[in-house]
Amino acid sequence: MLQFFRNFFSSRIGVGVTLAMVGLIALAFASGDVANSGGFGGIAGGDRVASVGKLRVSTSDIERAASNAVDELRQQQPKMTIKTFVAQGGLDQLLDNLIDITAVRAFGEKYGVHIGDRLIDSEIAKIPAAQGIDGKFSEAAYQAFLRQRGATDAMLRRQIIESMMARQLLAPADLGVSTSKEAVARYAGILTEKRIGAIATLPSDAFAPKTPASDAEIGAWYAAHKADYTLPERRSIRYATFTDAAVKSVPAPTEAEIAALYEKNKALFAASESRRLTQLVLPTEAAAKAIQAELASGKSLEAVAASKGLAAANLGSLTRQALSAQTSQAIADAAYGAGKGALVGPLKAPLGWTLLRVDSIDTKAGRGLDHVRGELTQQAAAAKRRAALTDFSARIEEEFDNGASLTDVAKELGLTVAETPALLADGSVFGQQGAKAPPQLAKIVAASFAMEGEKQPQLAEVEAGKTFMIFDVGTLAPAAPPPLAQIKAIVATDVQLSKGAAAAKAVAQKIEDAVRKGGDLGAAVAGLGLKLPPVQKVDMARQQLQAMGQQTPPPLGLLFQMAKGKVKLLGAPRARGWFIVQLKDVIPGTVAANDPRLGELAKSITELQTNEFSQQLRSAMRTEIGVKRNDNAVKAVRNRLTGAGN
Structure with a gap:
């Protein structure tokens, strides 16, 4: 019976697309301001689709969000088009979500919630596409990341502020939510x-x-x-792959470079001493002295502490500086002035009085340049190779920026350019059931479908520091019906x-x-x-x-x-x-009171409740801040996206 129904719904061309509108909330919150197209402001109806308190949602905001949403949905539904997205309510849902996120930001700013520049910088530094070959933040990679998405630094920073503001203000809606056993049992009966x-x-x-x-x-x-x-929409991808071996003649580290690296890290090679310590903290000096007196009879620190209902703490191996940071300079000096096995104290600590036992003393002799030359030579050589790779990549990107084609750079590098058959946004081959793009292209398919047109070459890192790829879109067939x-x-x-x-x-x-x-x-x-x-x-x-x-x-x-x-x-x-x-x-179904499924059901119901509370909280914020929609501008955006009236 079930197979009959599935066959009955199948058709040869153009099966209708169903939007998972619930998922679009996360999409709008995550990427409503960083999309794959440029601005569209200044269209009929005004430059804003909504005013949210003193802030606004501009026409370019909603159009960028719609473009990005369609690109994301196309990964699972290759037939998705902007017209289908708008027709099935996607634009309206996105607008509601953008208004929500803007209202959350306005609410937070009204009541003093602040997202600082350093926090924003740390979030940007975590973006993989903004990192260089060495895994650290790269200004060049960051600018390329922004260009690829048609965004600016200000746009991205605003999106991060809104996202983090929402995280701080909406998360409390989850706190303390629970579901009664009676409600869970009632729902369980329905489910069974x-x-x-x-x-x-x-x-x-x-x-x-x-x-x-x-x-x-x-x-x-x-x-x-x-x-x-x-x-x-179908696109073919032209590409050529090369390895770090393309960077030739990286000079070996010089003696001066090795010596400079040694000086830079001299503290790592200096002689050092650390001590393993056991500590007992008492509330008063008198209590500490009483413990000290019992220890004089030969009992261990652990045994005496246990007899008082206390526990001695093993601090592990600490340098003088580390111990000073944990306690005080006076305690560190006393501990490092005593011999192995000695009991130090009582000494005034930040939270009472402390007794310390020196369990062992670990010393490490210093190492001169000759002792670590081999280690430093390897580090310097690796650093020079990373720098050479970075420079090499920058030169390729500069050539692309100056108008060089994919074939030009491939010829210069001695590479052969390959081209895929027509692909869909999810990487599958158009017209070939089950066929997919080569595995090495998995990371660049999405980037290729984000490009505005053909023959716009880019450089991508396939395997960190080892394998690279230059690629562009060979042919582009937009989503459209075939001739009648x-x-x-x-x-x-x-x-x-x-x-x-x-x-x-x-x-x-x-x-x-x-x-x-x-x-x-x-x-x-x-x-x-x-x-x-x-x-x-x-x-x-x-x-x-x-x-x-x-x-x-x-x-x-x-x-x-x-x-x-x-x-x-x-x-x-x-x-x-x-x-x-x-x-x-x-x-009706029946479920025993000890049925293990009740726990999972209670969790699911609680999640639904927290989602409802979050929605109510967002609604309250919108009411508090005040929202005015510009229906003329919304209609103009809808017409522009769908081509209505053209």
Whole structure:
């Protein structure tokens, strides 16, 4: 039965795209200001789509966010287009999220929450794309990262402020949330219930007319439903790979460089002493002296401490400086002035009086330049090679910035340029089921689909410090429907199915009425005298339905939403027919009080509650700050993105 439903929903071209709108909240919060296109301000309707207190959400904000959202969604849904995104409510959801994040920022600033420049700098330094070959922040890499995303430093900093502000202000909504056992048990009963019913299918082709569709009908249908036939954007990638061996003739470290490195790290090679210490802290000097007196009889520090309900702490091996930082300079001097096994104290400590025992003394002789020459030579050689790689990469990027092509640089490096077949945004090969781009391209597919056009070469690091790649987009085919002539037969079939769907709906409504009056669903379908799929009997637990996840057939989903004794109709996508869904009985489930599943269920319900609290908190912040939407500007943005009115 389940396979029949899945086959019934399948089609050859243009299966409708479903947006997971819940996921877009995270997307807007994470990347609503750092996207892959430039600004679009100054369009009809004004330069802002909303005012949030003294702040604003500009037209460029929402257009960049929409562009970025579509690029992200295309990774899982290659047929996603900006028109589909807008039509299915994506733009409205993004606007709500951008207003939310702006309101959170305005609320935080109003009540003194501050995100400092040093904190922002540390967040930027963590961005992998902003790091150089040595894994440290690189200004050149950072600027390339910004250019690739059509962003500026100010844009990114604003996005980080808003993201961190939201993290600080919204996180408390999770604190102390719990769900009562009674509520969990009630929900558990729903989740373990069983439903009994029936589903009849009236496929459109069983009711479609025998007379073929005319050319005029086919043309009109194609013009009105072009989005259904849209092919996803395809791009080929040209690339050439090279290793760090391309950097030749890196000079060996000189004696002066080795000596300078030794001087720079001289403290690491100097003679050192550390001591292993055990400490007991007492509240008063008198208590410390009493312990000291007992130790004089030969008892150990640990034994005496235990007899008083205390515990001596092993401080491990500490240098004089480390001990001074933990306690005080006086304590460190006393500990380092005593011999092995000696008891030091009582001494005044930050939190009372301390007794210290010197367990061992570890000394390390100093090492001169001759002793560490080999070690330093290796370090200096590695540093020079990293620097040479950085310079080499910078020269390649500079050549690209100055107009050099991929083939020019490949020829200069003695590399062969390869080109992939047409790829989709998720890296799969267009038109070849199961085929994927070469594994070494995994890191650059997303970057290639973020490029604005063809022949814009870039340099990428595939394996840190070892393998590199120069690449660009070879060919770019935008998302668009194929010419009618190529798919005329498919469109003609869809025209006939649309006529069949209308006839099937009329029949389905008559059967629905008959079943509501007490008629039998199977008998009503059989009475049509047509060759139709048999009525499917359903006897299923809700847990079986949930196990299907996103593969759940919509008629089954409807069955588990209906009230007992009801009959409902459901249209199939793309005019493929109609379902008649009848729910005959609901058998409540029972869960034992000690069922281990209750814990996971309680956790899930608590997560839903915290999400609701977070939404309420954001709503309250919006009310507090004040939000005004500019509907004219929103309409202008929508028209610009979809091309309406052009």
